[in-house]
Amino acid sequence: MNLEETIKQLPDSAGIYQYFDKDGRLLYIGKAKSLAKRVKSYFNFTPNLKPNTNLSSRITKMISQTLSMNYIVVNSEHDALILENSLIKQLAPKYNILLRDDKTYPYIYIDNSAEYPRFEITRKIIKSADIKYYGPYSVGARDILDSIYEICKLVQKKGCLKSKKLCLYYQIRKCLGPCELDVSKEKYAKELDLAKELIQNKKTLLKKLEERMLFYAQNLRFEEAGELRDRCERISRSEIKSEIDFASDENYDIFVLEHTEHRAVVVRIFMREGKIISSSHDYIQLHEGYDENELYQRVLMDFYSGEKPPIIAPILVASDFEGREIIEEYLTTLFEKKAEIRVPKRGDKKQLIELALINAAELLKREHKHNSDEMADEIKELFSLQKLPLRVEVFDNSHMAGVATVGAMAVYESGKFDKKSYRTYHLDSKDEYSQMRELLTKRAESFAKNSPPDLWIIDGGATLLKLALEILESSGTYLDVIAISKEKIDAKAHRAKGKASDIIHIKDDIFRLKDSDKRLHWVQKLRDEAHRCAINFHKKTKLKLDQESRLLELKGISQAKIVKLIKHFGTFEMLKKVSIEEISSVLNIKDANIIKNIYK
Incomplete structure (x- = not known):
């Protein structure tokens, strides 16, 4: 059945649709309340099937490349939204905008039902009517909590009260000692009130920390002073500065978007009880143009990803977007109460939006200064890649005579290594081919949780390149893949210092670039980082194995x-x-x- 016949037979039902190009590569995944109406809106049928004239240039280009389609019928538009979001994360279609921020944000909480309450950190709702939450915090939650316990004389650890004996915390004046002493509720409440004030007022907290930092420095305790300096920096970084002061105790979650040609930024601001308590941002790579409607949907779906947040607040956005009603419906189900997405037109709430937009524009400007896309453009052009290689995953294995076999994945994004995204793996396979297959399969199986990048780089030759492409095809994901191998002389890799020539393999070609070529240096730098990561993990694993061996030998x-x-x-x-x-x-x-x- 050709594309036109498939479109004409689509049901008037909710579902998701997938567009594919002439090579069977997935171009786009969309959702619809009515598959028939939605998909037909992309096309003109006379005299021949072609893109509708009222489409954006981005969608026109996509439809021009579409040669076939699939669809899945579901029970409701709500189900279609969830399925669409899941598949986009897992399959990373060319024309969908991919977000990689899947982290949850911590909250500080206190259980007021406890005899002597104390503060803890959580990322989920705790079932108790006596819980009070503060947050969410993008960074600095642990630093705030550590500071509270250093400044306020609270019960320091969960098990302290069980001991019934005064401990070191009492001796160093960090606890009132209710485990053994008769501490009145009123006296303890004063410490709690101070702690709550410090959590809610970062200026006061930072002032107290800076006083301690100065004391340490004056007493030549420079290491402790340095630790406090770093802590103050992290606490400060979690919040956008603002002079906006709401007279009422209102809560809001604020989301705004700004973009350049190749990159967008989402800024989130969290207002609690009339004060901005934290903010965060993430950059989003744009491969095939900007679509604000899609991006707002994805940003909200990803932030409230399947779990009811401890604090539910009205959501403020900079502009209305297509699909707002279905996102509200989804969030209402998730929150178990009516969700509100508002577009402020005036007053303090409009000022909050403008503050967020100013910060978004500044972040884009700053990112552009630090990260040039020139090399990504050159790599894309040289190797005819489908996407700009702005996020790259690089793989290598390491072992010693089949012992302590490990694999490593290094991650490179927008001009720098993203070390928090590195992954290491223990491998069971015995030969290098099987080890790479095991390593790449593990990564492909995790695409649903951790979306695929723009490019894979493999330390190996044509055989491992073919293996990687087969694994990706079996997972339903299309990715560009580059393999880099050492030149072989007399069937052995030539590794003499200053003489090693690397060969780059792509699907349909081989490149032997000059040793001075910056594009070769770029690929080598990424390969070498994955190699370093694998070697270091191998050494740690081997040390542990040696310790186990000595135990058995004894x-x-x-x-x-x-x-x-x-x-x-x-x-x-x-x-x-x-x-x-x-x-x-x-x-x-x-x-x-x-x-x-x-x-x-």
Whole structure:
């Protein structure tokens, strides 16, 4: 069935639709209350099937490349929204805007039903009517909490009251000692009130921390002063400065968007009880143009991702967007109360939007100064990539004679390594081909939780490139892949210092760039970082294995037998789990009993 026939037979039902190009690559995933009406709105049918004339240039380009489509019927538009969001994260279609901010934000909370309440951190709702929440915090929640316990004489740890004896915290004047002393509720409440004031008023908190920092510096305690300086910086970073002062105790979640040609930024501001308590931002790469309607939907869906937040506030946005009603419906179900998405036109709330927009524009300007896309443009053009390689994942393995086999994934985004996104893996496979297959399969299986990047770089040649493409195809995800290998002389990789020539492999071509080529240097830099990461993780793993080996050797298990066990079971962790019978199938029953006694 061709595209036109498929479109004409679409049902008048809710669902999601997928557009594919001539090579079967996924271009776009959309949702619809009525598949028939929505999809037909993209096309003119006479005299031939072509893009509708009233479409944006971005969508016109997409429809011009569309050669086939699939669709899935669901029960409601609400279900279509959830399925669309899930599939976009997992499959990263070319024309959809992909957000990678899937983190949850922590809250500080206090359980007022406790005899001597104390503050803790949570990311989820705690079922109790006596819980009071403060937040959310993008950064600095732990720093605020640590500061509270240093300044206020509260019960410091959960288990303190159970001991019934005064401890060190009382001796150093960090606790009133209600575990043993008769501390009145009124006296303890004064410390709680101070703590609440410091949580809600960062200026007061920072002033007290700066006084301590000065004291440490004057007493030549420079390390402690430095730690407080860093803490103050993190606490300050979590909040946009504002002179806006709401007379009432209102709560708002504010979201605004700004963009350039290749990048957008989302700024979030959280107002609680009339004060801005924290803010955050994330950059979003734009590969095929900007669509504010889609981006607002994705931003809100991703932030309130499937869990009711501890504090539910009206949502303020800079402009109305298509699909606002269905997002409100989704959030109403999630919140278990009516969700509100408002577009302020005047007054203090409009000032909040303007404040957020000013900060968004400044963030884009600052990011542009620090991160140039010139190299990404050159790499895309040279290798004919589908997307600008703004986020890249790089893979390498490491082992020693089949022992301590590990894999590593380094991540490079917008001109710098994103070390918090690095991942390391213990691998069971014995040969390098199987190890890379295991490593890439693990990553592909996690696309639903951690969206795919724009490009994979593999340390290897044409064989591993083909393997990576097969794994991606089987996962339903299209990604550009580059493999980089050492030049081989007499069937061996040529690694003499200053002489090593790297070969770059893509799907349909091989590149032998000059040693001075900056594009080659870019790929080498990323490959070398993944190699460094894999080697370091291998060393840590090998050290741990050596410690396990020494333990077995002390009990009479020889090194030869240990090697035999690891070759059979893969890791010491697996050895700890297997039965005596399984171990005795490799060694003898006496050794099996010794090993199980060690690990019981």
